[in-house]
Amino acid sequence: MGGGGWGNYGDYGDWANCPVPECRPSQGQDINFMIHHRINGGIEIESVCNENAIARWGWASKDNTIAYNALIHAEWRNKDNNDCEECWYNFMGLYYNTRQLYIVSSARNSHAMVAEFRGGDYQVRTNWRFFQYGESDIQPQRCDDPSNQCLGPPQVQMPWGYGGTVNTISIWKVTGIIIDGSSLRYQHADMPVAEWLINNWGEFTWNRGTGPVP
Structure with missing residues (x-):
């Protein structure tokens, strides 16, 4: 394992042994902070939203075993400070x-x-709860950023449409995780589980979807 090897493929007891309390992952249902760094392919690299989503899915999804062989080869650490360098956790x-x-x-x-x-x-x-970083129940919000990044502050994670263009929100069933060198990405089914369009006024319109798959 990277760093001090604290990750143990899902053993909460081992995670609690990290010597720096503020570096320990949340014992709750969600990872409630932004993961800044990860290791995969033997390389320490910064993480963005995609890797943060994979980490949260791997942490708590009932389907995470489908990606076991990939997730055990990637690790993340809690916070973006040097005190946490010895506390790495497995994506599985x-x-x-x-x-x-x-x-x-x-x-x-x-x-x-x-x-x-x-x-x-x-x-x-x-009937869906959206979460990422420190937000446990993300709601759609207006964002007038013409670059469409909506980074704020505060960051808008689910922006309305803008300038006459809708925003498409798609929910995907993960079918696999791929590690290719320093790249970590997820695979998904061809059709989303659910998908909506958000217009300039924050109104949702159903678009398509297969529904949740057991």
């Missing part, structure tokens, strides 16, 4: 998860998040 989370998690793409700002299905009609947006 617990084996006994029951949470129905998916990775989300927001087209306008090229952003990745995670979604948890709450049950009910999958075409209703409020």
